[in-house]
């Protein structure tokens with residue numbers, strides 16, 4: 001079988017988000033980068049599916065030149081090859097991102113055959129538009145199930161579980177399908193040293209799409225005002241226990 | 255002008271309705287219009303209604319289902335979608351303020367669209383208190399829009415306190431040190447009738463299941479008291495705590511972000527402090 005997983009490079013913001021001077025981006029000077037935990041689970045699921053069923057797994061991203069790191073990380077975990085749609089670092093809106101991915105998927109499927117499953121994160125970690133995977137599914141006229149915590153292959157169908165209030169809803173759709181997944185789908189493995197070595201020589205295709213004029217146009221970002229919590233110290237060490245218990249009593253939970 | 259609102263019985267829907275009123279006279283489509291839930295069919299109904307009534311905009315709550323159906327509507331209509339707005343002003347273009355990073359960052363944006371599609375982030379807009387809007391008449395949908403539909407439901411297996419609804423949560427981070435280290439967290443939670451929570455560092459290490467994770471990619475919680483033990487307070491963890499009434503942070507580092515963004519703090523080793531709190535509760539019984 002063939003499985004594709006789409007990922008997005010994002011900064012690992014720490015305790016506080018700092019913006020660039022023009023307030024149009026996060027100041028990432030001192031930050032590391034990753035992909036969303038949702039997407040990490042997508043990568044893991046793709047690798048497991050191919051381990052179990054044979055075939056090929058592919059990772060696709062639209063992102064700056066440095067996004068090669070995230071593609072290599074995915075290949076270190078077992079993904080077979082990568083496709084990089086290179087940007088100049090400017091942000092792409094969800095609609096334009098989906099359009100570029102659709103074009104790349106169509107081109108790859110024409111040369112290498114169709115994907116049985118395409119995984120996306122339910123929403124990107126940063127802009128969180130909740131729509132790229134769904135847009136791709138519509139364009140390819142494939143069923144899409146969103147927000148999944150469990151995926152099981154059943155012959156030529158896939159059984160999907162979506163967490164809802166009071167349990168999980170189950171969907172069964174035919175392949176080929178597009179699935180958007182959430183953290184908790186599985187517990188992703190850590191990369192091994194041989195895995196990292198192998199990743200260096202795995203194939204990576206690249207192209208440079210043109211950024212359309214966004215219809216959801218970013219004007220500026222702002223860090224929301226804090227909730228005005230100002231920590232009152234209840235003391236240090238175990239000597240603080242009585243003060244903690246009094247606080248719990250005052251809060252009415254004890 | 256008519257604005258179409260996708261609604262269920264939740265407060266989040268009434269908040270979406272309040273924002274939708276800026277765009278016209280609301281008419282609603284029920285989230286239950288297609289049973290069992292079939293998101294493509296709902297998108298088809300919304301698209302049809304929007305065309306029939308020449309709707310100025312379509313709005314839904316920024317819940318999982320709201321965002322999902324609206325994304326399908328956007329894909330179907332070939333229009334942009336602004337998810338999780340906290341405010342919007344009609345105009346050409348429409349201006350919106352929306353959440354990124356689970357609410358840790360706000361984006362001001364222009365939405366260039368003949369028919370703005372928006373979802374409203376829950377608990378950011380005051381709920382509409384007016385009478386419910388009239389419901390749009392629902393026409394039958396095509397078979398192709400029923401391929402993706404709920405065919406079964408499985409109930410949760412665990413009988414414990416649900417994280418999302420818990421009144422008290424005792425939560426542990428990397429500072430707890432190990433899977434076994436959670437014994438003292440569980441003990442305190444037991445005494446308080448609390449749910450156990452954790453940070454992502456803990457789930458990634460395999461110490462706790464992901465169902466315990468609080469934060470942007472975990473559960474968003476709203477307890478009376480949240481006790482964070484050995485959690486640093488990364489923005490992605492804090493994104494899950496916006497609904498918490500009181501936060502107590504226990505951390506050996508007094509400068510940890512969570513120690514500064516809590517209501518109460520205790521400095522020191524959680525391995526001493528947490529058992530001491532449990533002992534103090536027992537003593538007073």
Ligand SMILES: Cc1cc2nc3c(=O)[nH]c(=O)nc-3n(C[C@H](O)[C@H](O)[C@H](O)COP(=O)(O)OP(=O)(O)OC[C@H]3O[C@@H](n4cnc5c(N)ncnc54)[C@H](O)[C@@H]3O)c2cc1C
Pocket residue numbers: 011012013034035036037125426427428429430452453454455456467468469470471472473483484485486487488489490491494504505506507510522523524525
């Ligand atoms: C896109 C994205 C989504 C994410 N989603 C989530 C999410 O949903 N939830 C989440 O939690 N994280 C999430 N993260 C991860 C997040 O960025 C942090 O890495 C994580 O929250 C850190 O967990 P921690 O606070 O337990 O660990 P650390 O940051 O390592 O902090 C451990 C803390 O324990 C303290 N400590 C150590 N020993 C002791 C002791 N003996 N006594 C007292 N204190 C002690 C230390 O001082 C430190 O403050 C996400 C990250 C990304 C990039």
